């Protein structure tokens with residue numbers, strides 16, 4: 864590894880592992896506009912949830928949805944980097960790796976949208992006075 868690499872400065876251990884993870888997140892944040900878009904959407908959803916006074920179960924689903932989208936975006940970023948390193952030229956397997964990785968992000972986003980819509984429908988029904996048995 865290059866001597867300028869952070870690993871040479873931090874060494875091993877829990878604190879070092881957190882440092883490397885933070886470096887990875889910072890790199891993804893700087894290079895991936897989609898990650899920043901996910902963060903803005905997540906902030907809007909959290910703000911709306913606070914205003915709507917969502918119950919604990921809804922926050923649990925939202926937390927998992929946000930974590931899943933961010934995680935798939937980070938893994939997608941890592942796979943893109945590895946593919947670019949291993950296959951700088953065009954290759955069908957490189958294309959497949961990137962496309963499958965992008966599909967994982969898409970599926971997680973669709974799942975998060977579904978969670979958001981279901982919670983919004985539940986909140987609307989609650990505001991409309993629906994009985995507990997209906998929702």
Ligand SMILES: Nc1ncnc2c1ncn2[C@@H]1O[C@H](COP(=O)(O)OP(=O)(O)OP(=O)(O)O)[C@@H](O)[C@H]1O
Nearest residue numbers: 895943946950951952953954955957958961962965
């Ligand atoms: N080495 C390659 N060989 C074949 N096809 C590739 C290769 N690199 C990229 N592609 C194709 O081009 C598409 C876009 O590639 P790119 O590297 O820009 O990914 P991206 O998902 O747009 O990345 P980013 O999220 O950083 O914008 C890929 O999904 C894939 O279909």
